[in-house]
């Protein structure tokens with residue numbers, strides 16, 4: 001090919017083209033934010049029709065300027081805007097400015113984290129970020145971790161190491177070599193009834209099926225009921241089943257409730273179980289100088305799922321799986337002549353693929369490195385504390401409001417509530433709550449969550465944006481009440 005419009009190169013003209021394309025894109029993104037709402041409002045059929053394309057691969061070329069015009073017209077206006085304070089539906093955060101810049105570096109250099117020769121500095125940075133994270137969560141010298149594609153994969157990684165550890169040490173059976181043991185149908189792991197569905201998905205992927213996941217009831221604060229857990233474990237042991245792991249949730253998806261880690265640790269020690277912490281949501285709390293003690297028990301867990309694309313406000317995807325004792329990563333190590341040669345590793349080349357389910361993998365650790373360095377302990381503490389205190393404030397307002405039922409007091413930054421039909425209202429409560437969420441989405445540009453608690457439809461505010469204010473929360477509550 002003669003003319004280089006493909007890549008950045010040392011040639012001055014190519015550098016200028018790169019900078020021009022990136023700045024035009026940045027300008028288009030900035031210009032598209034022409035209203036403060038979280039969504040422009042188009043309903044699904046209309047949006048689908050507007051975005052239908054039969055010419056994804058046209059006969060001839062167009063210029064980047066022409067392409068950008070199409071992106072500006074069709075796509076940018078209809079994206080949800082997690083940076084808006086009208087956005088609070090899910091554990092889905094806005095992306096910090098410096099982390100968007102990190103993504104540009106990540107994409108431009110396109111390092112692949114599987115082997116050192118594809119990512120020399122990136123490998124060393126990930127190793128350093130992981131070492132610092134292990135310290136942050138109170139792990140010792142033997143700990144290690146790896147970046148993953150998200151909480152689901154971090155959970156799968158932790159649970160797989162737990163299962164293989166149990167089979168190796170308690171059943172004298174090497175799953176990595178021989179597959180599941182004969183009595184695999186007896187393996188049991190415990191998580192609360194409101195734990196994330198990646199528990200069941202992981203169990204399926206590990207060949208044990210959904211039935212291996214025992215659902216433990218929660219108390220009124222939506223935390224795992226320890227007495228019920230003990231009973232279930234004892235019952236399983238008496239029936240000849242093989243409990244191997246408790247998966248605690250540190251920040252449940254809907255409520256942000258935190259399972260009692262210290263008590264769960266004791267149960268694990270008593271029965272010889274692995275304690276996994278799904279802290280996909282709550283891992284961010286460690287950075288709040290005021291509230292970090294709420295997650296202090298993470299230090300006692302054998303594995304931890306940390307998601308940076310939730311409370312840490314980094315772009316999707318960014319997650320880590322931390323393990324208290326690095327020797328268990330052996331379950332994921334397999335040497336290939338073309339990639340992670342043992343002879344290179346003996347000479348100090350680190351191949352991170354040895355700890356990972358993925359082979360090709362993004363340099364997501366850079367986002368943590370840049371953002372932690374830039375904002376420091378103080379900046380981070382303010383971000384996390386503000387989100388948590390916004391939730392506490394909103395909860396207090398709801399409790400004072402007539403015809404509103406609040407499910408539980410927030411431990412992190414989520415508030416689940418339900419509007420009750422006021423006198424004279426013809427709708428039942430479920431219909432009322434559903435209608436209001438849809439009306440907010442399509443007519444007000446406000447995106448809030450909806451879930452079901454004890455069979456009742458509820459609304460949910462997941463407050464991950466530290467720019468949210470008490471005044472805005474008051475306005476949103478008034479708006480919701482006005483739609484009844």
Ligand SMILES: Cc1ncc(COP(=O)(O)O)c(C=O)c1O
Pocket residue numbers: 091149150151152153155195196198249251252253278280281307319
């Ligand atoms: C508690 C919890 N664990 C795990 C996950 C899965 O994380 P991811 O979406 O990053 O795979 C979620 C997602 O919301 C979650 O809420």
